Structures are given as C-alpha cells and as structure tokens.
Amino acid sequence: MEKAQPGDYQEITEVWEASVRATHHFLKEEDILFFRPLILNDYLKAVDLYCERDEAGSIVGFLGVADGKIEMLFIHPDSRGKGIGKKLLQFAVDTLHATLVDVNEQNTQAVDFYRHMGFVVEDRSALDSMGKPYPILHMKLHTL
Template sequence: MSNSYAIQQPTKADYPEITEVWEASVRATHHFLPESDIEYFRPLILNEYLNAVSLHCIRNEEGRILGFLGVADRKIEMLFIHPGSRGRGIGKQLLQFAVEQLGAFRLDVNEQNEQAVGFYGKMGFVVIGRSPVDGMGKPYPLLHMEYAPVG
C-alpha cells in the first residue's frame, strides 16, 4: 500500500524549487539528453513552461517538493518526481489525480525514457502515435499516449 500525499497547487515562489526537481529528475532518467539541452530547457521551464500549465505538487513534511504535475488542455504536459522520492507512489498519485480530477487522458513521453514509458503503460496508457522529434524539433522521438484502462 503506497502512502497518500496531499496534492497542492504551488505558487510562483515555488518555481525555482520545481525547476530543481525537474532538473534532478531529468538527470536521473533522460540519459539521452546532452548537458547543452538541459541548460537550454532549464530557463524555459522556469520562465515559460510552468506558467503554461495548471501545476500541482506533492510535498514532504518539511514542505519540500517531491514531485509535480503540469496539465494543459486536458493533457499531461509534465510529470516529474525527484529521484530521491521515486518508488513511493508519488507519480502514481499525481497521475491518478490528473486523470480522475483534471480529466487529462493524453500525454507525450520521450521514447528513450524507457522507465517512464513502462510506468505509463502500467498505469493504463497506450501508445496511439509517435513523432520523430520533440515539440522543439529536437531529435528526441515522442510517443503519444492515451488513457485506456483495461476492464
């Protein structure tokens, strides 16, 4: 039985910490990204992308952000868990919240991020399409997935 955490909406004051969680998560899972791309995306995450989504996060007892979710137009645009907090059910809880509370049934995932592809598959998402490049035109194929629970 996984823990249940309170899901909160962060404020702009939390953006630097959210960006730190994003970077730690990317470094732990996106081994295909060169340092230059992490450096390229960091200010975009902080200054643009977080403003473009409805953000939700889970914090620990000390108030530190363990993971966050960003949804726009009923699509999961971001779901990142701090590597030190993986395996605690945080991603599962945020994903279920996105589906059940926000009606977000679609997402894109980097094809090379095999852990995430497997996680979303286990959570009931199926691949419905593929793009050879990411949203910025970079050569990181995306899998388009949609929630299709069995049963």
C-alpha cells in the first residue's frame, strides 16, 4: 500500500475504467465517458489516495478517502478475488478511520462486499450525486 502521486493518476484512471466496465453494467457508455475526465482531473486529487501494486509495479487497485468516507475503491478486473479490496478497505478503516461509503445500489457485488465487511445500509438516494438515475445506498460500518 502506498500513497498515490499525481504521476499515478493516468494509470489509476485506467484501473477505474476497467473496473467500472467489469462491474457497473448498468452504466451507459456516455456515463463512463462523462466521468472519466472528472476522475482523472478532479476527483483523484480531492481524496486521500492510496494504491496497491502487483509484483511488476502495476497498480491493481486504489482507494480514495475524504472526511471519514470511502469515496472510491476500485480493483482491476484481472486482480479481483485476491484480497486486494479487503486489504484496501481494512486500511481505510484501521488507518484512515473511514466508516462511511456510498455504493451504487445496482452494483450488487460491491453492496455484498461492504455488507460482508460489516457495513449496513443507513439510507438510500434515488439519484447519484450528479443527479443521474442510479440509486445510491449510504452505508456505515456497524460497530458492536
């Protein structure tokens, strides 16, 4: 796990796009093209950004946290199922003290992942933060 640098933004955006194409089947092509430059030019620099690399040094996953909330957590599709998401999430919770996350309701794999990791749905919004018709589940880490 390492803090991402601006020189990593292009590769991180490529991981984001590959991940979204593999998991966000509900998105339209125009939505992906709309969000891509926002991710690259605005969103990455707005969060505390960390990445995980493979043995060859390629970024295989990344995490962005702001104000105790996981704003982004994406894994390259070729690296899914290897514990990278869990490692990034544990880092977010244990080190960055993140307890909140918003998840696209239609991304059932992500919803199930966060539920498995102890998050519960606190609220739901019918539209995403850009006003698009993609319902968002607002989740919080459940503490005993």
